[in-house]
Amino acid sequence: MPKELPGFYYDAEKNRYFPYKGPIPGSSLKPLSIPSPSHPKQADGLCQSIKIRQQQLLQARELFGNVISSHKRKLSFRAEYEKRHASQPSIWKYRGTKKMANIALEHVVADITSPHGLLERDILLSGGVNGLLCLFQVGKTRQEVDPVQIYKGDHVWPLNVYQTPRQKKLLRELGSSYGAMTYMTSDVSCIKSSRKSPVPTNDVMPNYYLITTLGSDSAPGSVYLLDLSKPLDFDASVPIARDRFHEVAAFKQTLWTADCDPEGKRAAIGTNRGVVLLNMETRVSSWVLHSKSDVLSVQLDQSGTSILCGLRNGAIMNIDTRQRQIKRSGHSSSAVSMPSSICCLASLKLWDRYFLASSMDGSIKLYDHRLTQRGPVQSYEGNVNSHTRIALGIDPSEKVVMSGGEDCYIRLWNIKSGELLFKDRFMNSIPSAVCWPRIGGLLELTKDGQDHRCYWQDHGLGAWLGSYEGIFYMDWL
Template sequence: MPKDLPGFYFDAEKNRYFPYKGPIPGSSTKPPPSRPPPSHQPQADSSCQSIKLRQKLIQSRELWGNVIFCRKEKLNFQSFYQKYHASQPMIWKYKGTKKIANIALGHVVADVSSQHGLMERDILVSVGANGLLCLFPVGQAEQEVDPMETHKADLVWPPNSDILPRRKELVKQLGSSYGSMTYLTSDVSSIKLLRKSCLPADIMSKHFLITTLGSESASGSVYLLDLSKPLHFGASVPIQEFHELASFEQTLWAADCDPEGRRAAIGTNRGAMLLNLETGISSWVLRCKSDVLSVQLVQSGKVVICGLRNGAIMTVDTRQKQIKRRADRSLTMSMPSSVCCLSSLDLWDQYFLASSMDGSIKLYDHRLIQKGPVQSYEGSVNSHTRIELGVDPSEKVVMSGGEDCYIRLWDIKTGEMLLKEKFMNSIPSAVCWPRRAAFRADGQDYRNYWQDHSLGAWLGSYEGIFYMDWL
């Protein structure tokens, strides 16, 4: 008698094994439709319902392959499971972090000097009110983070933490920023991790580009935060890895860098300029009467996308003369109000996300500017706040806060809202999804974020720092 092999069946006539493809022989040819997960379930039995749904999904995949039936439609199992997964986060709030992360957040992996020698550690870079810049060492629960200098994390979502299982390995230990904080001369307007394509695939850049708005007493400035050298926490001195690249009379609203990390696009109240990061020399690429509140350099480094206060989005080819740029209206589109955030996609470098201050969030293809957005994401609430967009490393979902204090997640391809929850009483204005060297734009050695529980999303608001992860 032939042995049973998982995933195979034995054909007696042909005297060989065959893999299961589609329905298992003898099973029903018309599978019963599986019920879609509700957008909001009662918290008392959400854990049990979650387990049951996962069991049904797994059973459906075993019976009918990677295609499952939902709402009388055929859906991809992996895509369906990721959507459900994204809608079930666990969220922690860190005490003692009020007003220090409401502007922007960044993530990098750097060497930290300790009594045991150099240790590679995740570093969270936060920017808060009054130009406050802080560096926080981050570790897993079992890593050596001094408990006397750690911000305590309280689970704030789901609200019934006694019913749902606690996953301690998902909680990040946020160390103290004591000795690794400084005040800049004016409010910080943007922070960007430099992209350096010249680095080996397993090495990520450890440099941040930071811009300040400027004030009556100080110019708008561009700074470089260099975290390539070992960090020393505990010393009562300002951050030493910090120096000014250039200063301007204009108000600096936003910045982005090219893949080589040599040039930066700067959005100002008079237009957009390119800054050579090695020489400090700048040149205008776009002059306009409306403030450029957001900028993006596409991966080629030859095109700058500018989001203006008047709602226009302009695509500027830096190789053309300014006169031609002004006249070429075919490279301009409009959003309903001021464009507060632009975010290019790395895996699909022809696409970028844009949000405006009326709550609109849209996906564009800059090759088809005249045809308008290719996707819209409904439900965000905004009127005047600059709120960041966050995209996960695998570029499956986009996240944004709102003035109603809700956090929302959408599926990038379909526009479906996957999560809408309120767990704070202030605007979630800063979002940061950590990236690793394995997440590469060329698709090589690319890991699926939703199968890796070592990374989660950082959120910043006036109330403090929050961390979101998934079971």
């Protein structure tokens, strides 16, 4: 009887051994590379990995486990699945929302009154042209937002039903009322939650939202708190915001942006003369940065002691609020420079050592606070901008960053690799406002003790987009 050899079989007629044609259990043969897809070529710049067909991806997982090979490199099945998922959103446009949300968007959770009693609902706060501030009810069904005015949603992407296996049913109904709209003294420049900490506290501002106005020749730049701790009544004839606005401070300067510390006790206000630190309880303000260059974006860290400032001259400065500040030009030795004016700064919450920065030349970079002088650790190519302030959106799992462009395209990149996951145009105006509710990400603890954020598989809300053309909603089923 011939001796058995692993991976070979014996042919008695030819009196020799032959190798098995396929992989066998326990063999260490190199996995086969996944062939290139035969479907039509996608947009230029999209990462090669998301072009892998779903059937081939599943087949590779069955054959080789969680690690697969493609284009002479090893890939994680889970990571590739999430990239594919991110590249296939469904998008709706809401009729009648023109000019309502091209400046700012913020997701809110508040109680509303209804014939069935008090109900907790998702609320969308938006800032539009001429100081317009709107509150919208968000519901999974039309019954959840009745009897207020309904804004019908039209499916705008993908237009070809064969491009995606998912349904086109509207996932979020949007409703409002006449009393849920008000005009501020000047254009709204920023809307932020006054408390970013997910841990409940007994503070005096449990559900307040910070709203700043730009200021004008006839009105100062103002800082307001919007009180949503009391139930909202969308059926009332009296404007909802009339008794809910509290003016905290007013300044002669132009107020470009703002951010709050996790407890909501202090706010950093970016102006055309520097940065003001405002105590929300005592209403006492102090200048922590004097600058000749406008501060267009600010981010308070989780400790509330450090302020990241993005200036019009392209400088990014880190200010320690515990130290006595002097007048700065924006070109100090500790500053990082980008090629053009800073559009947006966005700190990562799960990885608090990192922050994203975008500038008005279209650049988007990822920086490490510890290594800022060495330059960015990642870049995201392809965005188009020359002079417009455009917000960045980050998904709750902090794996994807989104930005609009002056070419009216929306782009999504993988934060870690910098790969372009999605690029398409479905509107005729610049998508300048983005709100991707960052509740903290859903965590899934596996047997190996590692946490896997599974936002793409199970999530509550998608991303809201605002442009001059109206409000758009992106979701992934």
